[in-house]
Amino acid sequence: MPTQGKTIADFPRLPRHVGIIMDGNGRWAKKHRLAIALGHRSGTENLREIIRHTDDLKIGGLSLYAFSTENWRRSPEEVAALMQLILDFFASEIDELDEKHVRITILGDKAALPQRQRDTLLEAERRTGANTGLRLNIAINYGGRAELVRAARLLAEEVKAGTLDPADIDEESMGRLLYTGDQPDVDLMIRTSGEMRLSNFMLWQCAYAEFVFPTVLWPDFSVAEYDKALMEYARRDRRFGGR
Numbered sequence: 001m002p003t004q005g006k007t008i009a010d011f012p013r014l015p016r017h018v019g020i021i022m023d024g025n026g027r028w029a030k031k032h033r034l035a036i037a038l039g040h041r042s043g044t045e046n047l048r049e050i051i052r053h054t055d056d057l058k059i060g061g062l063s064l065y066a067f068s069t070e071n072w073r074r075s076p077e078e079v080a081a082l083m084q085l086i087l088d089f090f091a092s093e094i095d096e097l098d099e100k101h102v103r104i105t106i107l108g109d110k111a112a113l114p115q116r117q118r119d120t121l122l123e124a125e126r127r128t129g130a131n132t133g134l135r136l137n138i139a140i141n142y143g144g145r146a147e148l149v150r151a152a153r154l155l156a157e158e159v160k161a162g163t164l165d166p167a168d169i170d171e172e173s174m175g176r177l178l179y180t181g182d183q184p185d186v187d188l189m190i191r192t193s194g195e196m197r198l199s200n201f202m203l204w205q206c207a208y209a210e211f212v213f214p215t216v217l218w219p220d221f222s223v224a225e226y227d228k229a230l231m232e233y234a235r236r237d238r239r240f241g242g243r
């Protein structure tokens with residue numbers, strides 16, 4: 001089914017990189033008197049259309065917050081449901097994503113994930129690593145502060161090895177050691193469900209991001225809602241600290 005929604009020509013300008021905090025699955029499940037796992041499953045189902053639309057609009061990058069380092073604190077049943085969804089998502093989507101030349105990058109510490117999830121994510125990155133289309137970043141076991149600490153450690157190791165002079169550490173050298181590497185900063189960050197927090201997502205990459213907070217719960221976030229957020233972005237006047 002083709003993606004419904006606006007086309008590139010409808011937007012005066014589009015972001016190069018969109019981030020999405022997919023919030024509200026729990027409230028959606030409660031509202032519909034369903035188990036929380038079904039809220040998350042429903043929240044995975046609309047992802048396909050959102051990714052397709054991002055690709056159709058030739059937006060270069062999309063970063064999705066799927067599982068934070070804090071999400072381990074949820075009940076074992078909910079964590080297990082989210083872990084299963086990770087496997088299901090890649091099983092059902094990887095062929096189409098690869099055919100569309102999408103390049104997948106996982107943001108976060110894969111080492112702490114169960115073996116099957118780790119293998120699935122590594123394989124998705126390997127299989128799509130040479131693709132030149134949409135950069136799809138999926139944050140799993142991710143925390144923005146942990147990402148910065150990791151980059152600082154990597155820089156310290158280079159200094160220790162004698163390959164880097166501390167005086168040469170700058171935004172460029174720090175930025176390239178983040179999970180996003182050489183990708184552009186996030187231009188637009190969307191968080192659904194009406195919550196207005198960054199919750200430790202892409203702290204560095206959001207330095208100049210515009211924020212849009214649609215009130216719909218994530219499973220109800222449609223392509224039409226996405227277009228509204230993109231149109232709101234197009235109306236914003238971005239000055240990057242200048243006049």
Ligand code: FPP
Binds near residue numbers: 027086090
């Ligand atoms: C926040 O809703 C959502 C999450 C913690 C999980 C988001 C994950 C998905 C949509 C699955 C995506 C999976 C892949 C592999 C891309 P919440 O449960 O915190 O909602 P609440 O605040 O209403 O309780």
